[in-house]
Amino acid sequence: MEFISSMFKMCNNKKKLLLTVCGILAFTIPHFTLYSGQSNPTFLLQSDGHSYVLRKKPPGRLLPGAHKVDREYTVQKALFSAGFPVPQPLLYCSDAEIIGTEFYVMEHAEGRIFRDMRLPGVSAAERTALYVCAAETLAKLHSIDLATLGLVGYGKGAGYCKRQVLTWTKQYKASAHKEIPAMDQLSDWLMKNLPLNDSDISLVHGDFRIDNLIFHPTEVILLDWELSTTGHPLSECDSVHLVDPNLRSCCNAGFPSVKDLISVYCHCRGIPPSIPELNFFVALSFFKLAAIAQGVYARSLLGNASAPNAAEFGESVEPLAKVGLDVACRSVSLTHSQQLASLQLSSSAETFIYSIYHEHSPQRWVTPPIIEDLKVKARAAGLWNLFLPAVSGLSQLDYAHIAEETGCCVFAPDVFNCQAPDTGNMEVLHMFGSEEQKRVWLEPLLRGDIKSCFCMTEPDVASSDATNMECSLEKDGDHYIITGRKWWSSGKCVCVCMVFPCFRHGQHSMILVPMDMPGVKRIRPLTVFGQDDAVHGGHLEIAFENVRVPASNIILGEGRGFEIAQGRLGPGRLHHCMRAVGLAETALQLLCQRAAKRQAFGKKLYQHEVVAHWIAECRISIEQTRLLTLSAAHALDTQGNKVARKQIAMIKVAAGRMACKVVDCSIQVHGGAGLSSDFPLAHMYSYARSLRLADGPDEVHLSSIAGMELRDQLKRARARL
Numbered sequence: 191m192e193f194i195s196s197m198f199k200m201c202n203n204k205k206k207l208l209l210t211v212c213g214i215l216a217f218t219i220p221h222f223t224l225y226s227g228q229s230n231p232t233f234l235l236q237s238d239g240h241s242y243v244l245r246k247k248p249p250g251r252l253l254p255g256a257h258k259v260d261r262e263y264t265v266q267k268a269l270f271s272a273g274f275p276v277p278q279p280l281l282y283c284s285d286a287e288i289i290g291t292e293f294y295v296m297e298h299a300e301g302r303i304f305r306d307m308r309l310p311g312v313s314a315a316e317r318t319a320l321y322v323c324a325a326e327t328l329a330k331l332h333s334i335d336l337a338t339l340g341l342v343g344y345g346k347g348a349g350y351c352k353r354q355v356l357t358w359t360k361q362y363k364a365s366a367h368k369e370i371p372a373m374d375q376l377s378d379w380l381m382k383n384l385p386l387n388d389s390d391i392s393l394v395h396g397d398f399r400i401d402n403l404i405f406h407p408t409e410v411i412l413l414d415w416e417l418s419t420t421g422h423p424l425s426e427c428d429s430v431h432l433v434d435p436n437l438r439s440c441c442n443a444g445f446p447s448v449k450d451l452i453s454v455y456c457h458c459r460g461i462p463p464s465i466p467e468l469n470f471f472v473a474l475s476f477f478k479l480a481a482i483a484q485g486v487y488a489r490s491l492l493g494n495a496s497a498p499n500a501a502e503f504g505e506s507v508e509p510l511a512k513v514g515l516d517v518a519c520r521s522v523s524l525t526h527s528q529q530l531a532s533l534q535l536s537s538s539a540e541t542f543i544y545s546i547y548h549e550h551s552p553q554r555w556v557t558p559p560i561i562e563d564l565k566v567k568a569r570a571a572g573l574w575n576l577f578l579p580a581v582s583g584l585s586q587l588d589y590a591h592i593a594e595e596t597g598c599c600v601f602a603p604d605v606f607n608c609q610a611p612d613t614g615n616m617e618v619l620h621m622f623g624s625e626e627q628k629r630v631w632l633e634p635l636l637r638g639d640i641k642s643c644f645c646m647t648e649p650d651v652a653s654s655d656a657t658n659m660e661c662s663l664e665k666d667g668d669h670y671i672i673t674g675r676k677w678w679s680s681g682k683c684v685c686v687c688m689v690f691p692c693f694r695h696g697q698h699s700m701i702l703v704p705m706d707m708p709g710v711k712r713i714r715p716l717t718v719f720g721q722d723d724a725v726h727g728g729h730l731e732i733a734f735e736n737v738r739v740p741a742s743n744i745i746l747g748e749g750r751g752f753e754i755a756q757g758r759l760g761p762g763r764l765h766h767c768m769r770a771v772g773l774a775e776t777a778l779q780l781l782c783q784r785a786a787k788r789q790a791f792g793k794k795l796y797q798h799e800v801v802a803h804w805i806a807e808c809r810i811s812i813e814q815t816r817l818l819t820l821s822a823a824h825a826l827d828t829q830g831n832k833v834a835r836k837q838i839a840m841i842k843v844a845a846g847r848m849a850c851k852v853v854d855c856s857i858q859v860h861g862g863a864g865l866s867s868d869f870p871l872a873h874m875y876s877y878a879r880s881l882r883l884a885d886g887p888d889e890v891h892l893s894s895i896a897g898m899e900l901r902d903q904l905k906r907a908r909a910r911l
């Protein structure tokens with residue numbers, strides 16, 4: 191500090207020290223080091239065991255508006271006062287006579303700086319963590335209120351993207367040494383494709399890169415505020431991805447995907463996880479890099495560039511502009527759906543779809559084209575009908591792992607033609623259908639050409655007791671006449687419907703009913719916690735008014751419905767349970783992210799013991815349920831449906847309860863946000879909760895588990911005798 195006060199005095203006395211920066215530093219300070227960099231020369235100053243950093247304008251003739259160290263100092267001061275992690279600024283001196291140009295001094299911040307974006311020498315997990323921290327830091331910066339910072343007039347406000355294109359075009363032209371057509375074309379394209387909403391404003395860093403971050407054990411410090419201004423925050427989102435597409439192949443382990451980083455960023459800012467104008471911003475970024483490279487090269491020609499390799503920068507201008515143009519051309523007609531197509535299915539893709547589907551699409555009953563596109567890809571890749579061992583060659587145990595993955599994303603089962611209730615219906619037709627039924631119904635279902643529903647539950651009777659069924663089936667020559675009412679018929683009932691009506695003498699039958707038959711009436715869609723589940727076809731109430739179907743539509747034969755139902759429900763329940771495990775994993779992931787980010791009463795949420803215990807209990811429940819489910823899958827594979835019944839009933843109860851508990855904890859940790867549509871948790875909860883009823887309520891399964899357990903105990907007791 192003594193050093194700083196003497197610097198202060200020197201600046202205030204306005205001593206005329208016509209010395210070069212190196213001269214004065216060598217003369218005044220015990221030790222100094224010139225950091226490399228292309229912009230404002232930066233020096234490490236060491237005095238009395240304390241380290242400082244000095245940044246100054248470069249010497250010589252400079253481009254107007256560039257190298258404004260006073261702005262750097264101002265913004266850093268405001269950020270430091272607001273608690274944002276930047277090195278503490280200590281003094282600013284505008285008098286160019288002191289060391290040749292104006293300068294400022296700040297504290298030296300400790301930590302790691304990675305010059306190489308690939309982050310060599312760190313583990314995959316650490317690499318992921320570092321990039322996630324970078325995305326979080328950026329989101330934190332963009333979330334700060336400008337008024338709180340006292341920086342309302344710092345930039346020019348709305349119209350940032352347009353200004354950026356104009357400014358960098360001007361900067362580039364001022365330093366251009368030859369014609370580069372790609373630069374002119376890119377500038378034109380950017381001007382013609384400005385984002386519609388160019389009035390979104392926050393403090394932007396302007397040069398956000400991994401090597402401008404200092405990774406300190408407790409915080410990430412952001413450096414180099416020379417290009418900071420107020421502008422469109424999303425303009426910096428390409429930076430978290432790091433634009434070099436070769437990066438991932440160089441450094442395969444732990445490098446997060448664009449969508450993951452964008453998802454982290456959006457979650458931190460509490461905004462929907464979609465950036466429709468991303469390609470504009472990436473193209474703009476390349477344009478800026480190219481213009482900066484041109485400026486560095488121009489300074490090297492004038493002899494006032496600060497880096498020794500500045501002359502090499504001239505070579506990179508055209509390639510950078512061409513990559514920018516390439517990105518620009520690819521994005522001309524980029525729609526939400528196309529962006530989504532480039533995403534792999536994941537929980538973040540799911541929330542992305544949510545934002546498109548539920549908030550933006552007026553046609554939510556229609557399958558989005560993106561799902562159809564993904565289906566084509568999945569089918570071409572052989573990832574189709576994976577649930578059916580006879581078709582996929584996978585065991586139930588194999589498929590259980592896949593079902594867990596698809597449970598993370600609400601749309602994934604549809605993409606692979608593995609969605610309920612079609613899966614169960616296909617199983618029925620595969621196991622019990624006649625050759626004709628297989629041709630007419632099973633084959634189109636396997637191809638994904640038609641959809642089905644399963645109609646068992648009735649509004650007027652307690653349907654968990656199948657003997658209550660009232661829907662009737664009467665033979666009339668070579669036809670059957672169906673009369674009754676069903677509800678909670680989930681799925682897209684566009685073509686085939688399974689009716690489970692009560693037949694003579696309390697026996698049940700199952701019959702195929704085309705939904706366009708006269709007398710089939712869709713009464714209304716039901717909602718689950720107020721949501722209509724439109725994208726899955728919803729849950730319909732359907733009336734069958736003297737519906738006449740050919741007798742050949744009966745499956746297996748009259749009175750064989752119960753037999754069929756037993757065969758149908760085993761694997762189907764297993765799939766539901768594994769999907770519930772995947773869903774719970776996603777909910778716990780969200781919980782942990784939130785708990786690590788939010789702070790209440792002086793500490794992060796996860797540091798409150800009750801939250802830490804929820805995390806532990808959720809993990810225990812998930813692992814227990816997964817193992818129980820895998821064990822049931824193994825039993826089904828090796829011992830068949832009948833022997834596996836008890837285990838299947840057990841997981842049916844365990845999975846629904848576990849998923850409800852985990853999602854509920856996650857909602858609680860998210861606070862109000864957990865119930866909003868900004869997160870998928872509310873929808874997840876409605877799915878998890880319905881698992882405790884759909885395919886039979888918990889109580890019915892518990893009764894049958896108890897019955898089977900008592901029988902097993904009896905058998906064991908007899909065996910001991």
Ligand SMILES: Cc1cc2nc3c(=O)[nH]c(=O)nc-3n(C[C@H](O)[C@H](O)[C@H](O)COP(=O)(O)OP(=O)(O)OC[C@H]3O[C@@H](n4cnc5c(N)ncnc54)[C@H](O)[C@@H]3O)c2cc1C
Nearest residue numbers: 644645646647652653654678680880883884885886887889
């Ligand atoms: C989202 C969702 C999707 C569904 N999809 C389908 C579908 O595609 N096709 C279809 O046919 N149905 C579907 N259902 C309906 C579901 O299978 C039934 O709601 C369920 O079987 C219970 O029948 P119920 O509603 O008639 O309840 P009821 O039979 O009236 O039972 C009500 C309650 O009584 C209690 N109870 C019942 N039996 C016992 C017992 N033995 N011991 C103790 N308590 C008992 C339980 O608490 C039970 O929850 C769906 C339901 C939901 C919520």
